[in-house]
Amino acid sequence: xxxxxxxxxxxxxxxxxxxxxxxxxxxxxxxxxxxxxxxxxxxxxxxxxxxxxxxxxxxxxxxxxxxxxxxxxxxxxxxxxxxxxxxxxxxxxxxxxxxxxxxxxxxxxxxxxxxxxxxxxxxxxxxxxxxxxxxxxxxxxxxxxxxxxxxxxxxxxxxxxxxxxxx
Numbered sequence: 001x002x003x004x005x006x007x008x009x010x011x012x013x014x015x016x017x018x019x020x021x022x023x024x025x026x027x028x029x030x031x032x033x034x035x036x037x038x039x040x041x042x043x044x045x046x047x048x049x050x051x052x053x054x055x056x057x058x059x060x061x062x063x064x065x066x067x068x069x070x071x072x073x074x075x076x077x078x079x080x081x082x083x084x085x086x087x088x089x090x091x092x093x094x095x096x097x098x099x100x101x102x103x104x105x106x107x108x109x110x111x112x113x114x115x116x117x118x119x120x121x122x123x124x125x126x127x128x129x130x131x132x133x134x135x136x137x138x139x140x141x142x143x144x145x146x147x148x149x150x151x152x153x154x155x156x157x158x159x160x161x162x163x164x165x166x167x
Contacts, residue, residue, distance in 0.1 A: 002166045008149060010157040011137040015129040017156040021118035028086065028116070030123045033076045038065035041076055044088040048106035053143045053167070077127065079107070079120050086111040089124045093131050100128035102138040106145070117151050125155060141165075 012018065033040055042065055045057055057065075068074060073095070079087040087107035091100050102124050107116050128136040138157075140148045153159075 005141050005143055005165050005167055007139055007141040007163050007165055008159050009137065009139045009161040010152045011135055011160050012125060012155070012157045013135050015126065018122060018125050019154060019156045020122045020126075021115065021155070024114065024116060024119050027082050028079060028119070030077050030079050030120065033069075033078055036069040036076070038062065038069045040078060040085075040088070041065065041069050041090065043085075044078075044106065044108075045104065047108060048087075048104075051109070052106075052145065054104075074103075075127075077124070079111075079116065079123075081111065087116060087120050089120060091124065091128055091131075093133075095131075097135075098133045099135040099137060100131055100133050102128065102136065105138065112145065113147075117145070117147065118154065121151055121155050125157075 042057075042060075045054060048054070060068075069076060073093040075091045075093070077089050077091070078085060085108065087105075089105040090103045092103045093100050102121075105121065105124060107120065125136055136157075137160075138152070140152060
């Protein structure tokens with residue numbers, strides 16, 4: 001059976017356009033994963049992605065995961081609630097294009113619907129612009145969390161392309 005999925009591509013071209021969300025509480029912190037740890041990327045990809053049809057990387061070997069997270073242009077940030085994992089985002093820096101792609105972004109199910117997505121997205125956009133870029137972009141689709149598109153728009157991102165894909 002084939003399903004039609006709407007995919008939207010969004011961008012923000014200046015940090016001054018960010019409609020920042022406030023920090024939820026002192027219990028939450030976002031940290032860059034250093035040194036890289038492919039197991040964390042794999043954990044978030046599988047656990048967040050299972051409800052949203054993230055399947056591309058499910059066939060990756062450990063070597064492929066290690067190669068990906070070891071790339072100097074890939075940065076993974078983790079949201080923690082005290083010592084518990086709550087969410088993550090993965091940035092891919094395209095220096096030659098002066099842009100950053102928010103490649104993956106999500107909150108674990110037990111932390112959803114607590115306004116953490118808006119805080120985490122604000123953090124992702126701010127950290128992306130630290131890379132001296134002119135544009136931060138991402139794509140989302142109708143399989144993602146029901147609040148995803150609204151969160152991106154509320155933070156100041158604008159849709160620059162939409163398409164229907166069949167899966």
